[in-house]
Amino acid sequence: MRVRDVMSPHVITLRPAMTLSEAADLLRQGSLDGAAVVDGENRLIGIVTKTHFVREMAYGPTPNRTIGEIMTTDVYTLQESETISRLQQNSNIFRFGLFPVVNHQNQPVGYLTRTELIKYLSDHSLYLAEELKAVLNSAYNGIVVTNAEGVITLFNPAAEAITGLDASKVVGQMAEQVIPNTGMQRVLETGVMEVNQQQTIQNSHILSNRSPIFKDNKLLGAVAIFQDITELQAVADELETVKKLKSTLESILESGFECVVVVDTQGKITMLNQAYCDFLGKDSKQVIGMHVADVIENTRMHIVAQSGKAEIAAMQRIGDNNVVVTRMPIIKDGEIVGAVGKVLFRDVKDLKSLVRKFNNLQSELEYYKEELRKVQGGKHTFESIIGGSEKIAWLKAIGAKAAKGSSTVLILGESGTGKELFAHAIHTNSPRRNEPFIKVNCAAVPENLLESELFGYDDGAFTGARKGGKPGKFELANGGTIFLDEIGDMTLSMQAKLLRVLQEREIERVGSTKTLKIDVRVVAATNCDLEQMIEQGEFRQDLYYRLNIISLHIPPLRERREDIPQLCISLLQKINNRTPHDVEGVSPDAMNYLLGYDWPGNVRELENVLERAVNFMDDDQFILPEHLPPVIKKQYRQRETTDSVKDLAGIRFDAEKQAIVKAIEAAGGNKSQAAKILGIHRSGFYQKLRKYHIDP
Incomplete structure (x- = not known):
C-alpha cells in the first residue's frame, strides 16, 4: 500500500x-x-x-x-x-x-x-490481528499459547478436537493444571525449545513441539504445536511391511541378467538394478533420485511415465550399442505412478532387419530432435514494433503490404535498428504464418560450412557427415519463410549459388545429384551498403536485383528520436520483468540526455543503457542523469557547447538541408520538380539527398 x-x-x-x-x-x-x-x-x-x-x-x-x-x-x-x-x-x-x-x-x-x-x-493492525486469529483457528495442528506466568491465552479449535477440552473453559487457566505433563512451564523456566515430545492426553497419543516466545530478549510466553499421531502408528506398521516387500522385489531384480530401470511420474529413477549399472558404468547409489534423461542416453522413460503409453521393442542408442528396450507404465488404482523399462537386447549386430530399422528411425529421430527445435515461427507482429514516428509508421504500412505476397524482401539498416523484428512481422502477417520461419546468420556460419547449412548434404558427402544426411535450412523452411541475416557478408561463390536457388526455386544437397523443388519466401537483411559493394566488386549485381524487389530501410534511432520515450517505456517493462527492480520511468532531465545522444548502437544500445542505469539505482523510482553512462553525458555537454557556438559550415549545412526539404514539400514529393525549384541538376539533387540523409 x-x-x-x-x-x-x-x-x-x-x-x-x-x-x-x-x-x-x-x-x-x-x-x-x-x-x-x-x-x-x-x-x-x-x-x-x-x-x-x-x-x-x-x-x-x-x-x-x-x-x-x-x-x-x-x-x-x-x-x-x-x-x-x-x-x-x-x-x-x-x-x-x-x-x-x-x-x-x-x-x-x-x-x-x-x-x-x-x-x-490502527485499522490495518486490527485487520492483521484478525487475520492471524483466523489462520490459527484454521490450522490442522493443535495450538496452545500461554503468557509468561503459564496462563493459557489461546486454545484453537484443533486443540479442542484433539484434547476434548473446551476453549472457553481452559483459557485463563494454568496450562499445567489443564493439561498434565504439558511441559509448557518447563519451557517458560528454561527458555529452551523442546521438539518431537510425545505424551498421552486421554486416549490420544500426541507429538508436540514447544517453544518460548521472546521479543526484544524478553520472555512473553510459550507456544505448543501438537498433533494426534495415533493413526500414524498403523501407517508405520504398514510402511514396514512395504519396506520388506520392496526389499524382496529388489533382490529378485538384482539376481537377474536383464537390465531393469524404474522411474516415478517425474522421470526420476527409483530403482536401477546392478546389471543395468554395469552396462552403463554407473554407481546405483549415485543415480537414484536423478532424472532418467541425465543417466540413460536417448531414453523415453519419463515420457512413458507421463503419457501412460507402452513402447514395445523400441530401439535406443546407448553409448556404442544399439539396444532394444521395452517401456511399460506402472498403473495403480487407475492412476499412473511411474514406468518400468527393460533392455531386451544389448547388441543387435546379429539382427540385420532390426539394425536397418534402427538406423532409419535413429536418423529420423536425430533429425527431428535437432532440427525441429530450430524451427520457430515468427514471434513479432507489426503492432509489437514500438514507434509512432512518421518513418516507422510508413515502414509498418509498406511491410504489411509486402507481407501479403511472396516476393523477396530486402531489409537495410544499421546494427540494432530492429531488422529481425520486421522479418518476423512480415512472416507473421503473411499467408505463410503457420509454416516454418527459419533464421540464418550468414556472418556467423564459417564459409566452408555455409553451403551445407543452407542446402543440406547427403550421406557420405564429406568426412564427418552424419549418417543418413541432413536437410538444409532452405529445405526446413519449405512452405514458409527463410530469413538470411547479414547477407552482405556472404562470399561471391555462395552468392552465385544463392542466386540459382532464387531463380530456379530448387536446391541440391551437397554430395547429391538430385534436385528438390522448394517453395520458400526469402527475407534478407544487411547493415552493409550493397550498392557500394557492387561498385567495388564485392557483391553480385544480379543477386542484388533478385533481393531488392521490395526494400525496407530501417532508420537509425538518431533519425527517429521522437520514438525514444515510447521505447524507454517498453524496454523498462522488459527490464523490470527480468531484474529485481521496479523503475517507473525516465526523469525529464535524463530524457534530455537520451534525446541528445547519437546512438551508434541504436535500440540495442538504448536497452543496454537503460539496464545499466537500473542496476546503478538505489530506491529511486525514475532514472536520473547520474545513472547514465559517462559517454552519454559527455556527448550531451559537447552538443550544448556546439549548439551555443555553431560554426559557419554547420549553419550552411542546416540551411541547405532545410531548403531541400521545403522544396520537396512544395513539389508534392516530385523530385524532378523539387530540383527545378532549387535550380540545380537532377543528379546533383540526388547527391544532396544522400548527403543529408533525406528520404522524400
Missing part, C-alpha cells in the same frame, strides 16, 4: 502573494484545515493552516497581509509513491498534523492528516 492509495486527492494551492482574506475564502470554500503554498511552477514551498489565521487574528485583523509572510516553510512532505510500511517506521510523522503529498517534481497532488494516518495504521 502506498501513500497515493490513502491520501485525499482534493488539493487547494495558494500563492505567496495572496492576501490572508483571499486565502481564507479559498479554505472556507474547500472546507479544508490547510493549504499548500506553491511557486510559479506549482512546486511546494510552504504550508498554511487555520492555526496561522487564528494566530494572526490574535494580533488584530490584518487581512492585507500576504500568505508569504505567515506561511511555514518547515514542511514534512510525503512522496505519493512512498509505501505506508516504510512511512510507519519514521518517527517524524507524529510531529506534524498535516502532510502535503507531492509527486517526483515536488508538486502537491493531495494531503494526509495525522489523524487519518493513525486511523489507517
Whole structure:
C-alpha cells in the first residue's frame, strides 16, 4: 500500500502573494484545515493552516497581509509513491498534523492528516490481528499459547478436537493444571525449545513441539504445536511391511541378467538394478533420485511415465550399442505412478532387419530432435514494433503490404535498428504464418560450412557427415519463410549459388545429384551498403536485383528520436520483468540526455543503457542523469557547447538541408520538380539527398 492509495486527492494551492482574506475564502470554500503554498511552477514551498489565521487574528485583523509572510516553510512532505510500511517506521510523522503529498517534481497532488494516518495504521493492525486469529483457528495442528506466568491465552479449535477440552473453559487457566505433563512451564523456566515430545492426553497419543516466545530478549510466553499421531502408528506398521516387500522385489531384480530401470511420474529413477549399472558404468547409489534423461542416453522413460503409453521393442542408442528396450507404465488404482523399462537386447549386430530399422528411425529421430527445435515461427507482429514516428509508421504500412505476397524482401539498416523484428512481422502477417520461419546468420556460419547449412548434404558427402544426411535450412523452411541475416557478408561463390536457388526455386544437397523443388519466401537483411559493394566488386549485381524487389530501410534511432520515450517505456517493462527492480520511468532531465545522444548502437544500445542505469539505482523510482553512462553525458555537454557556438559550415549545412526539404514539400514529393525549384541538376539533387540523409 502506498501513500497515493490513502491520501485525499482534493488539493487547494495558494500563492505567496495572496492576501490572508483571499486565502481564507479559498479554505472556507474547500472546507479544508490547510493549504499548500506553491511557486510559479506549482512546486511546494510552504504550508498554511487555520492555526496561522487564528494566530494572526490574535494580533488584530490584518487581512492585507500576504500568505508569504505567515506561511511555514518547515514542511514534512510525503512522496505519493512512498509505501505506508516504510512511512510507519519514521518517527517524524507524529510531529506534524498535516502532510502535503507531492509527486517526483515536488508538486502537491493531495494531503494526509495525522489523524487519518493513525486511523489507517490502527485499522490495518486490527485487520492483521484478525487475520492471524483466523489462520490459527484454521490450522490442522493443535495450538496452545500461554503468557509468561503459564496462563493459557489461546486454545484453537484443533486443540479442542484433539484434547476434548473446551476453549472457553481452559483459557485463563494454568496450562499445567489443564493439561498434565504439558511441559509448557518447563519451557517458560528454561527458555529452551523442546521438539518431537510425545505424551498421552486421554486416549490420544500426541507429538508436540514447544517453544518460548521472546521479543526484544524478553520472555512473553510459550507456544505448543501438537498433533494426534495415533493413526500414524498403523501407517508405520504398514510402511514396514512395504519396506520388506520392496526389499524382496529388489533382490529378485538384482539376481537377474536383464537390465531393469524404474522411474516415478517425474522421470526420476527409483530403482536401477546392478546389471543395468554395469552396462552403463554407473554407481546405483549415485543415480537414484536423478532424472532418467541425465543417466540413460536417448531414453523415453519419463515420457512413458507421463503419457501412460507402452513402447514395445523400441530401439535406443546407448553409448556404442544399439539396444532394444521395452517401456511399460506402472498403473495403480487407475492412476499412473511411474514406468518400468527393460533392455531386451544389448547388441543387435546379429539382427540385420532390426539394425536397418534402427538406423532409419535413429536418423529420423536425430533429425527431428535437432532440427525441429530450430524451427520457430515468427514471434513479432507489426503492432509489437514500438514507434509512432512518421518513418516507422510508413515502414509498418509498406511491410504489411509486402507481407501479403511472396516476393523477396530486402531489409537495410544499421546494427540494432530492429531488422529481425520486421522479418518476423512480415512472416507473421503473411499467408505463410503457420509454416516454418527459419533464421540464418550468414556472418556467423564459417564459409566452408555455409553451403551445407543452407542446402543440406547427403550421406557420405564429406568426412564427418552424419549418417543418413541432413536437410538444409532452405529445405526446413519449405512452405514458409527463410530469413538470411547479414547477407552482405556472404562470399561471391555462395552468392552465385544463392542466386540459382532464387531463380530456379530448387536446391541440391551437397554430395547429391538430385534436385528438390522448394517453395520458400526469402527475407534478407544487411547493415552493409550493397550498392557500394557492387561498385567495388564485392557483391553480385544480379543477386542484388533478385533481393531488392521490395526494400525496407530501417532508420537509425538518431533519425527517429521522437520514438525514444515510447521505447524507454517498453524496454523498462522488459527490464523490470527480468531484474529485481521496479523503475517507473525516465526523469525529464535524463530524457534530455537520451534525446541528445547519437546512438551508434541504436535500440540495442538504448536497452543496454537503460539496464545499466537500473542496476546503478538505489530506491529511486525514475532514472536520473547520474545513472547514465559517462559517454552519454559527455556527448550531451559537447552538443550544448556546439549548439551555443555553431560554426559557419554547420549553419550552411542546416540551411541547405532545410531548403531541400521545403522544396520537396512544395513539389508534392516530385523530385524532378523539387530540383527545378532549387535550380540545380537532377543528379546533383540526388547527391544532396544522400548527403543529408533525406528520404522524400
